[in-house]
Amino acid sequence: MSEQAYNLFEVISPEDKKEFLKFPSVLYKYDPKFIRPLDEDVERIFEPQKNKRLRKGEAIRWLLKTKQNKTVGRIAAFVDPDTAHNNDQPTGGCGFFDCIDDQSAANFLFGAAIDWLKARGMQAVDGPINFGDRDSFWGVLVDGFHEPLFNMPYNYPYYQRLFETFGFQNYFNQYTYKRPISGEGINPVIQEKAGRIALNPDYSFRMISWKNIDQFANDFLEIYNKAWGSIPGTKKISLPHAIALLKKMKPILDTRLVHFGYYKNEPIAFFIMMQDLNQVIKSFNGKLNLLHKALMFYHLKIRKTPNRIVGRIFGIVPEHQGKGVDGALVMAFKQVALTAGFPYTELEMNWIGDFNPSMMKVVENIGGKIYKTHTTYRYLFDRTKPFTRARIQ
Structure with a gap:
């Protein structure tokens, strides 16, 4: 379907917020591995009284719907002035992305986030990330489609294609290692x-x-x-x-x-x-x-x-x-x-970035084997600018 087949709605009303939280359960209804995060863990990210990043920063959420008012996607965008300039260019974030397997729908969502970030002086976007700590809701699952850990992303395999076809590039990988007790x-x-x-x-x-x-x-x-x-x-x-x-x-x-x-x-x-x-x-x-x-x-x-x-x-x-x-x-x-x-009986050690080979070695030395891989992507708004991955620590 073309982008003209969809309408974008900002999440404002209590009904919008409920729909934003509910949509993944609809999308993954027939996937037994999907586990819905606690609503309060998601919602507190967008509440200024609970997320101190909103005291200086900004966040926005959207729902994507068909002309028949059926929700087919969601996304959020964030600007954190404390971290936006810790990069080669001002960089914002997008996250809580969920979408049907339709590139035009994904493009509509990505485009909305990018336009909003451009208007706030950003020159790149990382995603999908969390407007909060890195240990939750961060990255696209690209390998090891097993049952997710608490507050770790789980998604369909086609998400990788949606991001990369749009033009997002692999900024770094996050590995989850597993070993028996x-x-x-x-x-x-x-x-x-x-x-x-x-x-x-x-x-x-x-x-x-x-x-x-x-x-x-x-x-x-x-x-x-x-x-x-x-x-x-x-x-x-x-x-x-x-x-x-x-x-x-x-x-x-x-x-x-x-x-x-x-x-x-x-x-x-x-x-x-x-x-x-x-x-x-x-x-x-x-x-x-x-x-x-x-x-x-x-x-x-x-x-x-x-x-x-x-x-x-x-x-x-x-x-x-x-x-x-x-x-x-x-x-x-x-x-x-x-x-x-x-x-x-089993231990999983998550969020080991490939930019931290010393920590990867530590986990491998104690018997951990890579079990899942998540990718954090970056998209440079200036498409002529050379892309560089995260620096090795």
Whole structure:
């Protein structure tokens, strides 16, 4: 169909917002792998009181409909002045893209986002991305069409064609690695280094304790800002943010999945994992009312439904990288994971960018194998300008 067959509507009314949230469920109605994200996790991104990026930045959403008023696509566009100029050119974002398999419909949506971004001084667009943290709603799934992890994108294979036919280019890939929960598959060199560290009394490793949450928040803050704060696209975090993050995780987090490393009692590393909540919310259809919260508690704390855990974030301060701390952290977790009654059988470690080969090597050395690939695309508005991929870290 041609673009003239469609109409574009800005998402404004409560009915529009409901339609924006519901459309993926319609599009993936017959795909058993699709899991609808929680509506509140999507909607908070577009609420100024909940998303601090909207204090300075802007966001807009559209629905694409046929002349018969049937929704066939959706997209959002964003400008974050704090990050837009951290590139070779001012760069905005588009995300929450879903569309039927029709290039003209996709072109209509992409064109709307680009026109809106051009009017705000942008010269490129990255997509599909999130107007928030990188660990959610980021990238096009291009390989490994398995059941998605919590808040990770899942899409039909034809999405890759829709983006690339329009002219988007591969800015970077994000890999999800998978390995079984077992003592096998860890590189012997890593085990040997970890063994040396275990014999060094200056190093210690411990699980998180809610009794000392403020101290662990301080430790998390120090490690994160040293290990991740200088990476393009990430921001340093504050102590209130770190405390709020850990307290938010408390009701659902299994403390056996959060490990910190110390050198002479100074925080140097962490490995934070979580149960894959998608194994719990699959039947929720995006809702999270009191009944769903009770069901979540039941599945996490009583029935212990999830058998899959997700490596959310792994960080080592620069001065201790390459010394075997990564393996020592993993071996500390291994001691817990191999005890009787440990309910999890598989681990997925997501969002390992191909611009970070050192982290890829770490995950491969502990036995991870690439299981899924997401791509973050970039489209330069000046089509004569040379394209460059994300810089290697």
